[in-house]
Amino acid sequence: MGGLRLQFFAALGLGLVGAAVLSTLVAWHVFDRELERAFEARLRLLVVEATRVLDAGIAAGLELDRPQLLERAMGLVRVNLTAGEVIAIVDADGRVVASSNPAEIGEDAPARWLVAGDGAGAVAALPPTTDEQLVITRPVQSLFGAPAGLVVARLPAAVLEPPRRALIAKISLTTALVTALGLLAAAAAAIFLPWRAQRAARALGATMATLYEGIGKDAADTPAPAELPPAPGDATSRFAAAVAARDRTLAQGAAAIDALDEAA
Amino acid sequence: MVFRTRLALLLVSLTLALATAFGVLWLALGEVEQGLLEALEGKAAAQARIVRDDVELALELGIPLAEIPGTYEYLEGSAEADPDVRFIAIADEEMHRLHYGGIGRRRLDPLLDTEPVRAVAMAVASHPDQPLRAVQVEGFSITPAPLFVNGEHRGFVIVAVQGKQIQEALIERSLGLVPAALAFLLLLIELILWVSASAVEEPWRRLRRLMARFERGQRLLWSERHDRSEIGHATRLFNGILYRLRDRAERLTLRATEAERAVFDPVVARSIRERIDELGQLPLAALTGRPERRPDLRPSDLQLGHRPFRGGRRPRPRAALLAGRYRGLAAAADRLRRRPRFGAAGAAGGLAPGGGRAHARHRAASRAGHPGPARHAADRLRRCRAPPVGSICAPTTRAGGWLAG
Numbered sequence: 001m002g003g004l005r006l007q008f009f010a011a012l013g014l015g016l017v018g019a020a021v022l023s024t025l026v027a028w029h030v031f032d033r034e035l036e037r038a039f040e041a042r043l044r045l046l047v048v049e050a051t052r053v054l055d056a057g058i059a060a061g062l063e064l065d066r067p068q069l070l071e072r073a074m075g076l077v078r079v080n081l082t083a084g085e086v087i088a089i090v091d092a093d094g095r096v097v098a099s100s101n102p103a104e105i106g107e108d109a110p111a112r113w114l115v116a117g118d119g120a121g122a123v124a125a126l127p128p129t130t131d132e133q134l135v136i137t138r139p140v141q142s143l144f145g146a147p148a149g150l151v152v153a154r155l156p157a158a159v160l161e162p163p164r165r166a167l168i169a170k171i172s173l174t175t176a177l178v179t180a181l182g183l184l185a186a187a188a189a190a191i192f193l194p195w196r197a198q199r200a201a202r203a204l205g206a207t208m209a210t211l212y213e214g215i216g217k218d219a220a221d222t223p224a225p226a227e228l229p230p231a232p233g234d235a236t237s238r239f240a241a242a243v244a245a246r247d248r249t250l251a252q253g254a255a256a257i258d259a260l261d262e263a264a
Numbered sequence: 265m266v267f268r269t270r271l272a273l274l275l276v277s278l279t280l281a282l283a284t285a286f287g288v289l290w291l292a293l294g295e296v297e298q299g300l301l302e303a304l305e306g307k308a309a310a311q312a313r314i315v316r317d318d319v320e321l322a323l324e325l326g327i328p329l330a331e332i333p334g335t336y337e338y339l340e341g342s343a344e345a346d347p348d349v350r351f352i353a354i355a356d357e358e359m360h361r362l363h364y365g366g367i368g369r370r371r372l373d374p375l376l377d378t379e380p381v382r383a384v385a386m387a388v389a390s391h392p393d394q395p396l397r398a399v400q401v402e403g404f405s406i407t408p409a410p411l412f413v414n415g416e417h418r419g420f421v422i423v424a425v426q427g428k429q430i431q432e433a434l435i436e437r438s439l440g441l442v443p444a445a446l447a448f449l450l451l452l453i454e455l456i457l458w459v460s461a462s463a464v465e466e467p468w469r470r471l472r473r474l475m476a477r478f479e480r481g482q483r484l485l486w487s488e489r490h491d492r493s494e495i496g497h498a499t500r501l502f503n504g505i506l507y508r509l510r511d512r513a514e515r516l517t518l519r520a521t522e523a524e525r526a527v528f529d530p531v532v533a534r535s536i537r538e539r540i541d542e543l544g545q546l547p548l549a550a551l552t553g554r555p556e557r558r559p560d561l562r563p564s565d566l567q568l569g570h571r572p573f574r575g576g577r578r579p580r581p582r583a584a585l586l587a588g589r590y591r592g593l594a595a596a597a598d599r600l601r602r603r604p605r606f607g608a609a610g611a612a613g614g615l616a617p618g619g620g621r622a623h624a625r626h627r628a629a630s631r632a633g634h635p636g637p638a639r640h641a642a643d644r645l646r647r648c649r650a651p652p653v654g655s656i657c658a659p660t661t662r663a664g665g666w667l668a669g
Contacts, residue, residue, distance in 0.1 A: 001491055003491075003494050004464065004495070008463070011277060011459035012277050014455060016284050018452065019284045020535075023284070023285040024292060027296055029291030030441075031300065033437060034434065035303055038303035042306060046310060056551075076313075080309070082306060115506070163302070164302070170290075171295055171296075177645040182280055182287070189280065196272070197460075201494035205497045207503030209501055212504045212505050215509060215512065215513060233328050238473070243509065244548075253516055253520075253548075257536060260527075260535050261527070261536075264527035264528070
């Protein structure tokens with residue numbers, strides 16, 4: 001494969017590789033968003049469930065920091081947490097009273113949780129930070145609507161890494177395979193398709209070769225090849241006629257000078 | 265020819281690119297679906313545990329499983345609250361449906377009755393501490409959670425998510441990226457147009473112009489650089505034709521000159537001279553004149569001081585142009601400066617085309633304190649010896665070759 005076919009293959013291959021890379025990026029983008037959404041939906045479910053237990057306890061007259069109530073709420077959600085995920089219950093003073101991570105019990109909650117928890121009672125998702133990809137909060141209210149605390153679920157960024165890495169490995173391989181197949185198809189198309197420009201250029205080259213060989217041999221006019229379209233064919237015909245005319249004129253001049261020389 | 269080639273190239277390229285894109289997307293989204301299904305199965309298990317907790321509470325209160333009030337509303341509400349959940353069902357120990365929410369009974373019952381679901385359900389019901397497991401049946405990922413009251417198995421909570429729903433969500437999200445795909449398509453079309461112009465259109469147009477130039481009898485113009493394509497080969501042969509014709513014309517001229525010198529008869533010598541003179545006239549003059557060689561510049565070539573091709577004048581590279589132009593200009597300016605009666609204005613008058621009037625004008629300008637064009641020229645030359653960025657002497661790029669339209 002050479003000449004025009006090689007250039008066509010390069011163009012086809014470039015487009016193909018670009019399409020494959022773009023598709024991979026699209027798939028990756030979609031996966032990333034959906035993965036995050038799936039984790040977020042599960043954390044929301046757990047937060048709602050923990051809040052429901054706490055609300056039921058408060059409605060039954062229990063205080064939020066009652067150990068039985070906290071244990072009931074945490075016991076329900078703890079079994080549903082995957083490694084790295086944390087659910088905590090914060091009281092009205094901003095202190096962590098229960099958590100799936102025992103180390104943070106008794107600590108003061110970050111201010112940004114409390115600010116988000118001042119909402120109208122709906123589940124809120126905080127913007128991600130470098131350490132935490134997802135933070136879901138839901139306030140707990142007392143019987144009279146006063147803020148009684150907060151349930152917070154957190155998803156560290158590291159939790160999402162293993163599925164991301166697994167997918168990258170899989171779709172990289174897939175993309176490489178499909179691209180290789182596509183490049184083979186592009187090569188086949190470049191080699192086997194009857195490209196009109198190439199046929200015309202070859203015919204033009206053959207005409208030029210005939211003209212070149214015919215110079216000085218009093219050859220007949222070379223017609224334009226049939227493979228050439230009308231406009232290039234006309235240009236080639238006119239050029240061939242001009243070459244033949246110059247050649248004939250030179251031959252006539254040479255003959256005349258020979259004759260004069262001999263006559264002298 | 266060019267149009268058809270361009271169209272064919274465009275169609276083949278679009279077909280291949282789209283086939284590759286869809287192939288990659290199809291396979292990659294399959295992988296994505298698998299990856300997401302695991303996450304959704306985790307959510308289904310969480311949902312199953314939550315419902316199980318509530319149902320077990322009711323059972324502990326002594327309410328029979330089949331008679332728990334408000335179950336339909338509870339399950340339907342839970343299924344509706346989470347779009348990923350296809351159904352939530354409560355079944356007895358034999359996996360017979362008692363309550364459900366989500367998809368209809370007609371689809372639900374056959375699913376619960378399948379062997380894999382029953383097998384997994386019985387496996388997780390063997391002990392209260394068995395971890396929950398999901399099983400895939402007919403596109404659904406079904407998670408049965410056993411119900412235990414005081415260690416006694418009482419039934420199942422079954423939650424299902426569906427891979428098809430994930431696919432739909434993925435496709436819906438992918439459609440949001442259509443503008444990016446359109447932008448890529450535009451880039452691809454631009455690439456194809458550029459390739460067809462660069463590989464076919466431009467070389468072919470140059471060759472046609474060279475042929476037309478020869479046909480009109482203008483001075484021979486050879487193409488110096490060609491690619492290795494078929495058109496480049498034809499262009500090399502074109503050069504060969506010009507070379508052969510020129511060679512023939514030169515030999516004929518030499519032969520005629522020798523014959524003219526050799527003959528003693530003045531009439532014959534005059535006849536030969538006339539023949540020689542004929543060679544110097546059009547269209548043969550083009551063959552005997554000095555040929556030109558020009559490279560087929562590509563759009564990516566860096567061209568120093570390129571001048572557009574006009575009227576057969578050979579564009580000279582910027583450096584050579586400046587050197588030639590300003591060497592003469594500066595020398596003339598220096599010469600004229602040495603003349604005491606002219607000075608800078610005199611130099612300007614001497615250099616300006618048009619003579620006296622220009623001389624007077626520049627002398628007036630000199631009197632008014634204006635440095636005049638000679639000083640400008642000298643300054644310009646000085647600047648060019650150490651060209652700043654973006655100056656008139658800085659290298660410039662221009663798309664297209666010397667014959668580019």
